[in-house]
Amino acid sequence: MSRSSELARPADHYDSDGEAPVGPRLGPIGWLRFAWRQLTSMRTALLLLLLLAIAAVPGSLVPQRSSDPNGVSQYRIDHPDLFPVIDALQGFDVYTSVWFSSIYLLLFVSLIGCVLPRTAHHWRALRARPPRTPARLQRMEHHTVADADGSAEEVLERAEGVLRRARYRTERYGGSISAERGYLRETGNLVFHASLVGILFAVAVGGSIGYSGQKIVVEGEPFVNYVAGYDSFTRGRLVTDGSLDPYRITLDELDVVYERDNPNAVGQAIDYTASVSVRQPGEDESQPARIKVNEPLRIDGTDVYLLGNGYAPRLTVRSPDGDVVFSGAVPFLPQDAFLFSTGIVKVPDGLEEQLGMIGLLYPTPVTLPSGALASGFPDLDDPLLSFNVYEGDLGLDDGVPTSVYTLDTEDLTQIAGRGTDVDSVDLRLGETIDLPDGLGTITLDGISRYASLEIHSDPARGWVLVFAILVLAGLLTSLFVPRRRMWVKATEEDGRVRVELAGLARGDDPGLGTAVQELAETVTGGRSATTT
Amino acid sequence: MTETLDGISVVLLYAAMGLYAVAFIAFTLDLARRGAARTAVESGAERIAAARAAGAAGAAGAASRPGILATLERPAPFGPERNRESPSLRVAVVLTVVGWLLHLGATVLRGVAGARVPWANMYEFAMTGTLLITAVFLGLLLRRDLRFLGAGITGLVVLMLGVATVGFRVDVVPLPPALQSYWLVLHVLVAILGTAFFTIGFALSVVQLLQARRDADPTSRLRLPAAVPDAGALENAAYRVVIVGFIFWTFTLIAGAIWAEHAWGRYWGWDTKEVWTFIIWVVFAGYIHARATRGWRGSRSAWLAIVGYSAVLFNFGIVNVFFKGLHAYSGL
Ligand code: HEM
Numbered sequence: 001m002s003r004s005s006e007l008a009r010p011a012d013h014y015d016s017d018g019e020a021p022v023g024p025r026l027g028p029i030g031w032l033r034f035a036w037r038q039l040t041s042m043r044t045a046l047l048l049l050l051l052l053a054i055a056a057v058p059g060s061l062v063p064q065r066s067s068d069p070n071g072v073s074q075y076r077i078d079h080p081d082l083f084p085v086i087d088a089l090q091g092f093d094v095y096t097s098v099w100f101s102s103i104y105l106l107l108f109v110s111l112i113g114c115v116l117p118r119t120a121h122h123w124r125a126l127r128a129r130p131p132r133t134p135a136r137l138q139r140m141e142h143h144t145v146a147d148a149d150g151s152a153e154e155v156l157e158r159a160e161g162v163l164r165r166a167r168y169r170t171e172r173y174g175g176s177i178s179a180e181r182g183y184l185r186e187t188g189n190l191v192f193h194a195s196l197v198g199i200l201f202a203v204a205v206g207g208s209i210g211y212s213g214q215k216i217v218v219e220g221e222p223f224v225n226y227v228a229g230y231d232s233f234t235r236g237r238l239v240t241d242g243s244l245d246p247y248r249i250t251l252d253e254l255d256v257v258y259e260r261d262n263p264n265a266v267g268q269a270i271d272y273t274a275s276v277s278v279r280q281p282g283e284d285e286s287q288p289a290r291i292k293v294n295e296p297l298r299i300d301g302t303d304v305y306l307l308g309n310g311y312a313p314r315l316t317v318r319s320p321d322g323d324v325v326f327s328g329a330v331p332f333l334p335q336d337a338f339l340f341s342t343g344i345v346k347v348p349d350g351l352e353e354q355l356g357m358i359g360l361l362y363p364t365p366v367t368l369p370s371g372a373l374a375s376g377f378p379d380l381d382d383p384l385l386s387f388n389v390y391e392g393d394l395g396l397d398d399g400v401p402t403s404v405y406t407l408d409t410e411d412l413t414q415i416a417g418r419g420t421d422v423d424s425v426d427l428r429l430g431e432t433i434d435l436p437d438g439l440g441t442i443t444l445d446g447i448s449r450y451a452s453l454e455i456h457s458d459p460a461r462g463w464v465l466v467f468a469i470l471v472l473a474g475l476l477t478s479l480f481v482p483r484r485r486m487w488v489k490a491t492e493e494d495g496r497v498r499v500e501l502a503g504l505a506r507g508d509d510p511g512l513g514t515a516v517q518e519l520a521e522t523v524t525g526g527r528s529a530t531t532t
Numbered sequence: 533m534t535e536t537l538d539g540i541s542v543v544l545l546y547a548a549m550g551l552y553a554v555a556f557i558a559f560t561l562d563l564a565r566r567g568a569a570r571t572a573v574e575s576g577a578e579r580i581a582a583a584r585a586a587g588a589a590g591a592a593g594a595a596s597r598p599g600i601l602a603t604l605e606r607p608a609p610f611g612p613e614r615n616r617e618s619p620s621l622r623v624a625v626v627l628t629v630v631g632w633l634l635h636l637g638a639t640v641l642r643g644v645a646g647a648r649v650p651w652a653n654m655y656e657f658a659m660t661g662t663l664l665i666t667a668v669f670l671g672l673l674l675r676r677d678l679r680f681l682g683a684g685i686t687g688l689v690v691l692m693l694g695v696a697t698v699g700f701r702v703d704v705v706p707l708p709p710a711l712q713s714y715w716l717v718l719h720v721l722v723a724i725l726g727t728a729f730f731t732i733g734f735a736l737s738v739v740q741l742l743q744a745r746r747d748a749d750p751t752s753r754l755r756l757p758a759a760v761p762d763a764g765a766l767e768n769a770a771y772r773v774v775i776v777g778f779i780f781w782t783f784t785l786i787a788g789a790i791w792a793e794h795a796w797g798r799y800w801g802w803d804t805k806e807v808w809t810f811i812i813w814v815v816f817a818g819y820i821h822a823r824a825t826r827g828w829r830g831s832r833s834a835w836l837a838i839v840g841y842s843a844v845l846f847n848f849g850i851v852n853v854f855f856k857g858l859h860a861y862s863g864l
Contacts, residue, residue, distance in 0.1 A: 012826045042825040049818040050836075053811045060807040060855060067801050095802045203800075212797065262534070265705035272709050293709035294795050305797040456797045464799065468786045475782055479775045508771060 008121035010042045010114060015506065039106070040113035048107040055103050059094030062086060066095065108200060115193045122186050130169055133176040133487045140487075140502035142516040148497040148524040152490035155497050159488040159523045168486065176489040181482075185507065188477030191470055198467035206460030211235035211243070213455050218312045218329040219448040222250040225302070225455065245300045248279045250286070254309055254449040258378055267338055267377050274306050274451050291453075301457060308452035310334045310341055311361055313385055314445040317347050320438060325350030331450045332361050333405060339363050340375040344407045345387070346394055351439050353391040356407045357425075358417075360386045361447075385444055387425040388417025389436060482509040486519060499524055537645035538704050544638035545659065545697065551631030552666075552690045558624035559682035565618055566757035624682055625673070632666045639663050646704045651720045652711055654852055658696030660721075661848075662689045664728040672732065672773075680760045684735045695849075715791035723784040727844055729777030730816075734841035736770035737834040744831050767830065771823055774837055778816045785813055804855040808847040815840040 009016035038044060063071025072092050076083045090097035137143055148155050152175055159177055163170050168179035213230035217223045226246050227233055235243075257271040272293055277286035280300070289297050296303040310332055317326035325347055332343030340362055347355040365384040366376035373384070390412035416436045417424035425433050427444040434441055483506040491498050501523070503516040639659050643650035651660045669685045672678055707716075739756075743763040746756060761769070788809065793799040800806060819840055822833035 013824055014826050014829055015824070042821060043827070046818055046821045046825050046828060049814055049821060053814040053818065056807055056811050056814070059802055060804040060851070064802060067803050259706050262705060264703035268705060269709060270706045271712075294713045296794065296797065303797060305795075307796070454797045458798075461793070461799065465790070468789070472779075472782055472786060475779060479779065508768070508775075510768070510772065 008118045010040060010045075011037065012042045036113065039110050045107070045110050045114065048103060048110060052103050052107060055100050056094070058091055059100075062091050062094075064094060065092050104200075108197060111193055112197060115190060115197075118186075119190050119194075122183075122190060125186075126183055130171045130178040130180040130485065133173045133178045133489060134502075137487055137489060137500050137502035140504050142503040142513050144501045144516055144520045146499045146501070146520050146524040148490075148499050150497060152492050152497050155490040155499055155523060156488065159490075159499075159519070162519060162522050163486060163488075175491060176487060179486045179488075180484070181486075182484055182506070184477050185481040185483040186478070188474045188479075188481065190474070192474030192478055195467040195470035195474060199464055199471065202460045202463035202467055206236075206458045206464065208236035208238045209460065210456070210458040211239045212457070214307070215453050215455070216331050216450050217249070217251045217453055218331065218450040219251050219253055221329070222248050223453065224248045230455075245302070246281050247299055248281075248286075249299075249304065249453070250277045250279075251275075251451055252277055252288075254451050256309065256378075256449070269378065272306055272309060274453075291451075301459065303456045305454040305456065306451055307454045310450055310452075311339060311363065311380075311447050312450045313343070313359070313361060313447050315345060316443045316445055317345075317351075317355070317435075317440060318443075319350055319440045323350060325440065329448055329450070330359070332359065336375070337378070338375040339378040344405060346396070346404075346407070348394055348396050353439065354394045354396075355435070355439065356390040356392075356394055356409070356412055357387040358390075358407055360388075362386075363447075380447060383429065383447060385427045385447075386417075387427070387442075388414060388419075389425055390414050391437070391439070479508075482511060482515075483507055484509055484512055484515065486516070488519070488523065534645045534704050537641050541638045541641035541645060542697075544634045544641065545693065548631045548635035548638060549690055549693050549697075551627050551634065552686045552693075555624045555627035555631060556683055556686040556690060558620045558627060559679070559686060562618050562621040562624065563680065563683055563757055565620070566759060621679055621682075624686075625679065628666065628682065628686060629670060632663070632670060635659075635663050635666065642704070646706075648707060649717050649721070651724060652707055652716065653700075653702055654848075655696050655700040655702055657720070657724065657848070658692055658700060661724045661727055662692050662696075664724050665689055665731045668725075668728040668732055676769075677759070678732075678736075678769075680757060681732070681735045681739065684738070685732070688731065688735075710795050713791060713794065715787060715794065719784060719787040719791050722780050722787065726777045726780030726784055727848075729773050729780065730837075730841050730844055733770045733774035733777060733837055736766050736773065737837040740766035740770060740834045741831055741838075744834075763830070767823075767834065770834065770837060771820075774816065774819060778813075778820065781809075781813055781816065785809055804851055805847070808843065808851050812840060812843045812847060815843055 063075055065072050075092075086092065090099070094100055134140070156172070156175070156177055160170050160172075163177065163179045166181065168181040169183075170177050170179040211234065213227075213233035215223050215230050223229060224246055225244050225248075227235075227241050227244060252275045255271075255273045255275070256269055259265045259268045259270050262268075274291040276289050276291060276297070278289050278297070278299060279286040291297045291304055291306045293306055296305045298304075311334075312329040312331040314329045315326065316324060319325050326345070330343050330345055332341035334341045340360070343359045343361065345355075345357040345359060347357075360373075362373055362375045362384045363379060364375055364377040364381040366374055368374050373386070390407070390409055392412035395408050395411060414420050416422040422436050425435065425442065427433055427442065429444055429446060432441050432443040485504045485506075487500075487502045489500040491500075499520070501516055501520050503512050505512045639650050639656075642656060642659065646652070650656045665685065666689055669678070669681065739760060740763050742756060743760060743766060747763060760766075788806070789799040792801065792803075792806070815836060819833055819836040822828035822836050
């Protein structure tokens with residue numbers, strides 16, 4: 001970098017006059033310097049960028065634990081041989097894997113190493129004078145000679161005025177003006193790269209001070225925001241149990257609107273609205289509120305999202321003596337667009353045997369031509385709930401956690417439903433039916449909807465947005481503000497003024513030639529100029 | 533009503549495809565004719581042009597410092613002298629414009645039929661996407677003569693519309709709640725715009741590579757019409773189009789993150805569609821860097837533009853249809 005207002009660029013930047021990094025000098029310092037120069041070169045940045053793009057691909061081919069945990073479980077079942085290999089390579093956690101992380105961390109080290117010196121340099125350049133006018137302007141890429149009336153001084157003054165108004169920084173060197181503009185281009189570029197670092201930081205900070213959790217809430221039931229209240233919960237390293245604000249949300253009603261007219265879309269959901277009451281800790285009064293898809297509810301720095309819905313039949317199981325041994329709403333998981341759903345009921349205590357039931361819910365039952373049952377519409381229209389019943393050991397006492405959505409039938413004997421001689425237990429709304437083997441009775445008291453809520457807290461989110469906007473702003477200025485130099489030289493010859501103009505672009509600048517021409521015309525008063 | 537409007541939209545779309553197809557033939561005829569003319573006798577105009585180009589190259593060479601590959605000469609306005617224009621070229625442009633108007637009608641009617649923006653599933657995305665590709669192409673024609681790209685662009689558009697009508701066509705259905713957001717309007721529209729600019733950049737890069745190959749081997753039997761600018765000018769043009777696409781893409785990425793935050797509660801989750809949007813962004817960032825790296829300007833960076841565009845097509849045609857993820861909006 002010979003002149004102070006030159007741009008600082010990695011040595012292998014096409015517009016840099018530095019030498020490409022050469023072989024290392026002897027000694028550890030030489031080696032270090034060599035390695036650093038390599039790491040912060042344009043070529044390394046480019047290769048790391050391409051590597052990053054390639055490294056991101058596998059995560060879209062194989063299910064990821066972060067976004068699709070069920071897919072990962074399914075993968076283990078479908079590809080038992082491949083699974084351990086991919087798992088060992090962190091293929092199910094690509095974006096937090098050692099190899100992916102090392103690529104982007106190296107890239108960011110390279111970025112910082114590249115941007116810091118350039119920032120210092122740009123800071124100096126901002127206050128430096130435009131460089132001395134080159135001796136031979138005709139060697140510049142855009143060059144024009146023209147004649148003008150008056151004195152050389154007048155021409156130069158006029159040129160200076162025009163350039164200043166076009167926001168050039170100008171400097172007189174004898175009979176010539178040197179002018180430069182577009183420092184914003186470099187500023188934009190630096191802001192862009194620095195903001196990328198900002199995003200990385202904000203995301204990292206957000207990851208360690210934020211949390212998120214899911215909870216299925218049945219109509220009429222409350223949810224309290226504390227760690228054990230969630231069905232699943234993940235949190236950053238710095239989140240303690242006390243970090244959660246224990247507000248209470250009660251789902252009063254989940255209203256779903258289905259398309260009924262458009263023959264191509266009958267049964268498609270077109271609106272979900274969850275009406276809730278929110279009670280802040282320490283307050284007695286609840287406030288009504290509303291959650292919709294795309295319209296989360298913001299409470300105390302957290303956001304509550306409506307992510308899913310389904311049906312939860314309200315069931316009561318009684319022993320032969322009439323004692324209630326099970327009572328409650330059981331969320332069923334939807335299996336198709338018309339909300340045919342399945343669910344599990346487990347009755348561990350109070351009956352002669354432990355009881356397990358696999359339930360099939362048809363919100364609007366229809367019989368297919370094959371004779372099989374299906375649901376013909378997602379709303380409830382004389383719904384049917386059909387149970388396959390098992391008795392035996394539910395496996396709840398082994399201390400191994402079991403999911404409420406699966407029934408391990410290994411130690412159970414099926415006593416009713418498909419595959420046995422006994423008909424399945426079929427219930428309509430309000431009905432009570434005897435369980436097989438005189439075990440007791442079961443009643444379908446009603447069917448409620450449930451909402452699957454997701455609660456998020458990410459205090460650094462705003463910063464991510466700020467940096468993202470800076471990225472965009474930096475990009476716009478750095479790609480579209482032209483950085484250029486202009487020189488105007490005036491010499492008096494035989495009573496005329498010979499004006500020589502030249503322009504030099506730093507970076508892509510399609511408009512430079514026109515700018516030189518226009519300057520020539522204004523300075524000489526429209527006299528025809530000859531371009532070389 | 534909905535179905536009637538959609539029916540008219542389909543008819544208009546087929547008509548537009550027909551016109552584009554004829555335009556494609558006319559563009560191709562023009563290329564073939566001028567390619568042949570070039571190898572026959574060099575016209576006077578061409579000889580002058582060649583001499584001027586040689587002179588300019590000399591001057592540029594003198595000004596350049598070692599290692600600079602940039603075309604330092606301001607690129608001459610693209611295109612042949614007006615009087616050498618073949619009639620089939622003019623016919624081709626007119627056909628493209630008329631086809632585009634029908635295409636516009638088809639797209640607007642589809643939107644009216646659904647009472648919403650016409651880019652909510654793959655069929656509509658393809659329809660609006662090709663509309664904007666053609667619009668950007670025709671718009672750029674006002675500024676510079678890129679008609680040598682006509683065959684490539686109309687060919688691509690007909691192909692895409694063919695695939696869309698055969699493979700992706702779905703009836704008008706209401707929007708699912710997740711898509712009922714003004715971010716659908718903004719995020720997807722800007723994504724389509726970015727795609728349109730990348731398409732033109734891709735086409736320019738392909739021609740650039742052909743041109744570079746011809747330059748490297750004078751005995752090559754590859755014939756490109758004289759109207760096609762030299763590889764350096766093509767590279768500059770491609771770059772300018774791609775950076776516009778890149779800005780749109782950056783905006784798409786940010787807007788997508790904001791929308792994801794509204795709808796799913798997180799701004800980034802490495803969902804398959806997010807992964808590919810990211811990959812495309814990084815590849816084009818690589819392209820921009822390559823253009824600034826010694827030894828990577830020219831053909832190598834052109835290849836990156838092509839790789840990036842392939843990723844765009846992959847993201848649309850393959851990821852939407854075959855990959856599992858939250859962005860299941862293909863409507864298939
Ligand atoms: C996360 C990694 C990076 C990304 C996504 C990225 C992206 C970009 C983009 C989009 C541009 C063009 C817009 C502008 O000029 O502001 C650019 C330009 C530039 N980048 Fe990066 N960059 C990265 C890392 C780096 C690194 C590590 C270096 C240093 C070796 C670097 C050096 C430069 C330079 C010198 C330019 C200006 C190019 C020119 O003169 O046209 N970048 N970068």
